[in-house]
Each structure stands twice: as C-alpha cells, then as structure tokens.
Amino acid sequence: MTSKWNYCPLTSTEQEAESRLAQRYSGTPPISELLAERGISTVQEAERFFHPSLKDLHDPFMMSGMDRAVNRLNRAMGGKEKIMVYGDYDVDGTTAVALVYKYLRNYYSNIEYYIPTRTEDGYGISRATIDMAAENGVTLFIILDCGIKATDEVAYARTLGIDFIICDHHVADEVLPPAAAILNPKLEDSTYPCPHLSGCGVGYKLMQAFAISNSLPMGDLEGMLDLVAVSIAADIVPMVGENRILTYFGLKRLNSNPNMGLRAIIRTCGLSGKEITISDVIFKIGPRINASGRMQSGKEAVDLLVSRDSADAFARAKEIDGYNQDRKELDKQITEEANTILEERDVSHSRKKSIVIYNKNWHKGIIGIVASRLTELYYKPTVVLTHANGLATGSSRSVQGFDVYSAVESTRDLLENFGGHTYAVGLSLKEENIPEFTRRFEEYVNANIRTDQLTPLLDIDAYLTFSEITPEFLTLLRKFNPFGPGNTKPIFCTRRVTDFGTSKLVGKLGEHIKLEVVDDTSGKVFNGIAFNSAEYFDHIHSGKPFDICYTIEENKRKGSQSVQFLVKAISIS
Incomplete structure (x- = not known):
C-alpha cells in the first residue's frame, strides 16, 4: 500500500529548543532538530539522552502499592511460605517470570514458577490453577504481565488462604482485584513517572524494591537487564525515559555476557560474534521465545531462560527454534487463507473500515500474528478469531x-473476557455473538476513525542533504539508539537525488533496486536498497532526479563500517 509522506515542521516551542541545541551541535544541524522533536530542550537533557545512566532510574517505591508488595514478599520469605511466580505465555510474561524467579532463587528456595498454556489454561489466571496451587501449599502468587482483571479469581484464591502480588501493565477495569498488592503504572491514580513499563519492567521494579528493602547489592539484578530489554523490544512499549535506560543497559548485557538461555538463542539464530541490535531482538530473539508459547508451552521458554547448564540451554534453544519454523509455516498458511476469505467477500466488505474474520480451525497461537499481517496489508483495525475452550477467542490489532482497546471495550456486554493495550487486545466471546460483535465493532470504528488514519503515513523527521552526512553526524545519530515507539529510527528525506549510473535491479525476480545515488551538494556516492520498487527503475536509470525517504543503516563487517540507506519510499521529483 502506498503511503503518504508527512513532514511536520517544528512547533514554535520546538524551534526555540532547536535554537538552543544548535549552539552545541552546530556542526551537525539535523541533530538539533531530531532532539527537539523528541521533547529535548536543553544541552543537559541532550547529554543525558546520549549517555543513559542507571542512576536516572526512578525510585521503585514511587510506584503505588510497592510498600505493600515488598512487605508481603518479605513476610512470605520470613515465614517460609511457598511462593508461585506466574506469568503470561508471551515474551513479556516469560522474561518477567524468568527474571523474578531467578533473582529470588538466589535468596530463597521454597519457590516455583508456572506458565499457563494457550489451549488448556487460556490467558491469565484460572480457578483450576489456583486449586492446583492450593493443593501444593502455595500461599503467595507473584503474577506478572497479567492479572489486573482477575477480580473473581483473586477473590476465590483469598478464600483458600492465597494472596496475590499483581505486577501488570494492562488497562484495568474500575473494580480492581482484592490482591495483597497491585503494581501497575497504568492505574488511573498512578503518579509513577514511567507509565509505559513492560510487564517484565514492573517485575524488575519489584525486585529492585526488594533489594533496597533488604540492603542487597544491585549487581546481580542489573545483570538481568538483558531480559528486560528483550521484553521491552518484543512488547513494543515506548522507548522513552526509564524504558530507554533499561533497554540501553540490557543491550549492553546482551552483547557482553547474556543470560545463558539468551546466549543459546543467539547461537541458534546465527548472531554469535555480531553486535545485537533492537531489530535482532524484535525479529530473531523475540519470535523464538514467543514460538514456545504459541506452538507448545511458554513454560519451555522459562525453562530455557533459567537454565544453568550451557549444553541443556542449547538443546532447549534448538527445540524452540524448531517451534519457530513451524510457527512461520502456519503463519503463512493462515494468512493466505484469511486473504482468500477477504478477497471473496462482496464489495460491501471492502467499503468497511474494519475487519473481523473467524475460522474455528485456525491455530490459537498464530492469530495475533495474522491480525498484524492483515492490519499491515489492508490498513484497517482487525480482529481475527478462532475457536478454543468452547469460545470464539481472538486478537485485535x-x-x-x-x-x-476502546473499540473492543464498546462491545464488552457481548464479551466473556478482554484485555490489552491501545494497539493490541485479546478477547473471547460466544460464537453466536460474532455477527453482532462484527456489526458493533465496525459501527464504532466507522464513527471514530479519521480518514487519514486509514492510509499509512510515512513521517519524515528531517530533510537532509548528502553533504550533511558527516562522520560527526553519524556518531551522534548512533547515540539515538535504542530505537522504538516514541524514539523511532529517524526517517530522512533527500530531494532530487540522481543515479550515479550504477544502480541495478536485484532479487530473484528483479523486484528490488540496489541504488547508488548522488545529490548536488557533495561528491559523495551513497548506497541504498529499495525493496519492491522496480516500477521506478526506468526513471532512475534515465538519470532524471527523484526524491527518497530512508533510514541510515550501518553495516559492520570485519572491523569496518559502511553506511547504507534503507529506502522506505521513492517519489518522482
């Protein structure tokens, strides 16, 4: 789908900030603009941005409920109670469970962990799991990346003498579960400075508070920041503030001395000896951890992440890698089936501003990925449903x-359960309610979505000439890492570039263009790759000017670095 190019000039406030910053970064003009766009207004703020420090992490006791959570945990450990660490089956949940379990295991032995299965247990906490825990003498659950809506289940657990510490980051209902403590920076009355922590991030803050309350050294906990970084990248939470600090140091750990389980995954994906980036986490490490919960059991991912034996870890990583291969094949098959169904629908469906699609035979663990694929392809809010445990169960993107989330919430009287974020929601409902849900979901989307939201926008951060791409500029641009929502990799636009005479078509079908381009501001020749852009090749090859939008990528090979453009879009000048 063709995207609209969108450049928003700096506001007056941002222009004032850019002017102040330009005095410090005068040799690299676009840097001041990029900083101002990110809300950075002083040189001091810019230096903190460029040089993250663990000292800038917030006091964990600023989070509402933290005192109660730490006191209950200390009391459980002092009384030798049995503790269950429990979490969701996705990357965020499994890394959270691994972190909390591994850290507490250093100081306490009467502790175990549990990850529910998608097919049998479903999302969140169930009465059956609570009964099982009660039979095994558990009196305290630390529940991670879920639980904020488990009001009835937590109330039931209390009748059995079981308390809950809930560490979640999903949107809560008006009535909260009767837990011993709830840690959730998204609660309405929360004043915690970083409201967008991942589930694993909330677990990290609990462990940080536990360490402070017991005067424990922070070194062991900081050594687990690789798990937090993986959760933040995979769960696509904003890469700002505390999240960016945690990810920055987590990536350092991934590249120096990673968790043994993560080291095994790095080996299976062929990343050993290479610098691991956020993209590697999102596209290689995260999907393998997720595949365990999608195809088999998320517990296998935790088993890997808490492993203490390198041979055991590698064997587990290879097995999970196999799950990921199966997941890819199933993902492709179901996406093709979904596309066929949508293409066969009558014209009235193409006019709709949302998609709801149901097939009772689709694999429950894959439908979230399929929802993402359909959203990218048709650029409409999408719900994909399948059948599991007697209900239509699905994911929306x-x-x-x-x-x-608000669109799904508007149909809550039709739902058995739902929960999630602004851009992703899980839900379940009775099969007979699907037609009415489809109608009302479309009604809400149609009434509330703006026309411009139905066409992808390519946001341009700055216009750039090739003469401005200097070593100093690249050094500072590198310091904008790690990238993510709220601090996305800058997209630049250079106007009226021309072919150096050596651009060519590449790919099995000649569908991509390997560019070598120049502009009229310098004699530099820059390489780039423009995927699926063969339609522009004749114009480019003729020597006529064209505009490009691109990100700047750095290739590191055998100690050398080279710059390449990843071209997002081409426009005829």
Missing part, C-alpha cells in the same frame, strides 16, 4: 493513532 490497530492502525497508527486509533485506539482499538
């Missing part, structure tokens, strides 16, 4: 700027 959204387009940029549209709150799909």
Whole structure:
C-alpha cells in the first residue's frame, strides 16, 4: 500500500529548543532538530539522552502499592511460605517470570514458577490453577504481565488462604482485584513517572524494591537487564525515559555476557560474534521465545531462560527454534487463507473500515500474528478469531493513532473476557455473538476513525542533504539508539537525488533496486536498497532526479563500517 509522506515542521516551542541545541551541535544541524522533536530542550537533557545512566532510574517505591508488595514478599520469605511466580505465555510474561524467579532463587528456595498454556489454561489466571496451587501449599502468587482483571479469581484464591502480588501493565477495569498488592503504572491514580513499563519492567521494579528493602547489592539484578530489554523490544512499549535506560543497559548485557538461555538463542539464530541490535531482538530473539508459547508451552521458554547448564540451554534453544519454523509455516498458511476469505467477500466488505474474520480451525497461537499481517496489508483495525475452550477467542490489532482497546471495550456486554493495550487486545466471546460483535465493532470504528488514519503515513523527521552526512553526524545519530515507539529510527528525506549510473535491479525476480545515488551538494556516492520498487527503475536509470525517504543503516563487517540507506519510499521529483 502506498503511503503518504508527512513532514511536520517544528512547533514554535520546538524551534526555540532547536535554537538552543544548535549552539552545541552546530556542526551537525539535523541533530538539533531530531532532539527537539523528541521533547529535548536543553544541552543537559541532550547529554543525558546520549549517555543513559542507571542512576536516572526512578525510585521503585514511587510506584503505588510497592510498600505493600515488598512487605508481603518479605513476610512470605520470613515465614517460609511457598511462593508461585506466574506469568503470561508471551515474551513479556516469560522474561518477567524468568527474571523474578531467578533473582529470588538466589535468596530463597521454597519457590516455583508456572506458565499457563494457550489451549488448556487460556490467558491469565484460572480457578483450576489456583486449586492446583492450593493443593501444593502455595500461599503467595507473584503474577506478572497479567492479572489486573482477575477480580473473581483473586477473590476465590483469598478464600483458600492465597494472596496475590499483581505486577501488570494492562488497562484495568474500575473494580480492581482484592490482591495483597497491585503494581501497575497504568492505574488511573498512578503518579509513577514511567507509565509505559513492560510487564517484565514492573517485575524488575519489584525486585529492585526488594533489594533496597533488604540492603542487597544491585549487581546481580542489573545483570538481568538483558531480559528486560528483550521484553521491552518484543512488547513494543515506548522507548522513552526509564524504558530507554533499561533497554540501553540490557543491550549492553546482551552483547557482553547474556543470560545463558539468551546466549543459546543467539547461537541458534546465527548472531554469535555480531553486535545485537533492537531489530535482532524484535525479529530473531523475540519470535523464538514467543514460538514456545504459541506452538507448545511458554513454560519451555522459562525453562530455557533459567537454565544453568550451557549444553541443556542449547538443546532447549534448538527445540524452540524448531517451534519457530513451524510457527512461520502456519503463519503463512493462515494468512493466505484469511486473504482468500477477504478477497471473496462482496464489495460491501471492502467499503468497511474494519475487519473481523473467524475460522474455528485456525491455530490459537498464530492469530495475533495474522491480525498484524492483515492490519499491515489492508490498513484497517482487525480482529481475527478462532475457536478454543468452547469460545470464539481472538486478537485485535490497530492502525497508527486509533485506539482499538476502546473499540473492543464498546462491545464488552457481548464479551466473556478482554484485555490489552491501545494497539493490541485479546478477547473471547460466544460464537453466536460474532455477527453482532462484527456489526458493533465496525459501527464504532466507522464513527471514530479519521480518514487519514486509514492510509499509512510515512513521517519524515528531517530533510537532509548528502553533504550533511558527516562522520560527526553519524556518531551522534548512533547515540539515538535504542530505537522504538516514541524514539523511532529517524526517517530522512533527500530531494532530487540522481543515479550515479550504477544502480541495478536485484532479487530473484528483479523486484528490488540496489541504488547508488548522488545529490548536488557533495561528491559523495551513497548506497541504498529499495525493496519492491522496480516500477521506478526506468526513471532512475534515465538519470532524471527523484526524491527518497530512508533510514541510515550501518553495516559492520570485519572491523569496518559502511553506511547504507534503507529506502522506505521513492517519489518522482
């Protein structure tokens, strides 16, 4: 789908900030603009941005409920109670469970962990799991990346003498579970400075508070930041503030001395000896951890992440890698089936501003990925449903700027359960309610989505000439890492570039263009790759000017570095 190019000039406030910053970064003009766009207004703020420090992490006791959580945990350990660490089966949940379990295991032995299965247990906490825990003498659950809506289940657990410490980051209902403590920076009355922590991030803050309350050294805990970084990248939470600090140091750990389980995954994905980036976490490490919960059991991912034996860890990583291969094949098959169904629908469906699609035979663990694929392809809020445990169960995904959580919430009287974020929601409902849900979901989307939200926007951060791409500029641009929502990799636009005479078509079908381009501001020749852009090749090859939008990528090979453009879009000048 063709995207609109969108450049928003700096506001007056941002222009004032850019002017102040330009005095410090005068040799690299675009840097001041990029900083101002990110809300950075002083040189001191810019230096903190460029040089993250663990000292800038917030006091964990600023989070509402932290005192109660730490006191209950200390009391459980002092009384030798049995503790169950429990979490969701996705990357965020499994890394959270691994972190909390591994850290507490250093100081306490009467502790175990549990990850529910998608097919048998479903999302969140169930009465059956509570009964099982009660039979095994558990009196305290630390529940991670879920639980904020488990009001009835937590109330039931209390009748059995079981307390809960809930560490979640999903949107809560008006009535909260009767837990011993709830840690959730998204609660309405929360004043915690970083409201967008991952589930694993909330677990990290609990362990940080536990360490402070017991005067424990922080070194062991900081050594687990690789798990937090993986959760933040995979769960696509904003890469700002505390999240960016945690990820920055987590990536350092991934590249120096990673968790034994992560080291095994790095080996299976062929990343050993290479610098691991956020993209590697999102596209290689995260999907393998997720595949365990999608195809088999998320517990296998935790088993890997808490392993203490390198041979055992590698064997487990290879098995999970196999799950990921199966997941890819199933993902491709179901996406093709979904596309066929949508293409066969009558014209009235193409006019709709949302997609709801149901097939009772689809694998429950894959439908979230399929929802993402369909959203990218059709650029509409999408719900994909299958059948599991007697209900239609599914996942929804959204387009940029549209709150799909509110859209799903508007149909809550038809739902058995739902929960999630602005851009992703899980839900379940009775099969007979699907037609009415489809109608009302479309009604809400149609009434609330803006026309411009139905076309992908390519946001341009800055216009750039090739003469401005200097070593100093690249050095500072590198310091904008790690990238993510709220601090996305800058997209630049250079106008009226021309072919150096050596650009060519590449790919099995000649569908991509390997560019070698120049502009009229310098004699530099820059390489780039433009995927699926063969339609522009004749114009480019003729020597006529064209505009490009691109990100700047750095290739590191055998100690050398080279710059390459990843071209996002081409426009005829």
